[in-house]
Amino acid sequence: GAHCVRAQLWKPRTSPNSFQGVGDRGLPWVARVKKETNLLITMEVMSPEHVLATRGIADILWVGTRNMQNYELLKSMQDDPRPVILKRGLIATIKEWMGAADYIGREKVILCERGIRTGADSMRFTLDLNSMLVAQHDYRMPVLIDPSHTAGRRDMVSHLALAAAAAQADGLVIETHYDPEEEQVDRDQTISLEEYKTLVRVSREVYKISSHNEIKKLG
Secondary structure: OOOEEEEOOOOOOOOOOOOOOOHHHHHHHHHHHHHHHOOEEEEEOOOHHHHHHOOOOOOEEEEOHHHOOOHHHHHOOOOOOOOEEEEOOOOOOHHHHHHHHHHHOHHHEEEEEOOEOOOOOOOOOEOOHHHHHHHHHOOOOOEEEOHHHHHOOHHHHHHHHHHHHHOOOOEEOOOEEOOHHHOOOOHHHOEEHHHHHHHHHHHHHHHHHOOHHHHHHHO
16 A cells, blocks of 8 residues: 655664664665666665665655754755755754755755654654644645654554644545664664554545545535
8 A cells, every 4th residue: 555665774873782774885775676666766865875875776866854054955956846845943943944945945855754853752752733723824844743653652653643634635645664663773663564554544544534525525
């Protein structure tokens, strides 16, 4: 049910002792995945050099939370024809998020809300559906929701994903693995393939039911 594979060869981590990704040596692996699955590939880039290295492999570039305001990186994408997924910074305002999009070229940016830091500590981050709605309605921007990073725990991922679908998110970013306990990064928020398949089916139904036309019928 996926439309795109997120391939993270370079992974910015809070601790230097955490797994940082496999780096350049993984590029042939991603090329093989693209060939065998025929799915789009999106890759997080952390430098202008990564932008160049991913040409011919990544269909969509990805700017992570920590690099949302890395303006030299953002400017290096201006002349690249590929779309860019731009994650919101940890405490970035909507205007700052849009400003970052303008550095790239707003017309080719897909926003991604992944939760922000607030005074609430019930989960890893606080999912800000308000920001998604404002970005969609006031700025006419497409917005993906990443419930995996927001939750930080796999038992809550599907709940947040369905809330996003009900609010008419343009897409979901879900971390899944055939054996979540063996995942090297963020295993606590990674769901099984079986749960993922169910989530794809149910979220599409929720999105359909909550479409604007259906809501108008209720009103």
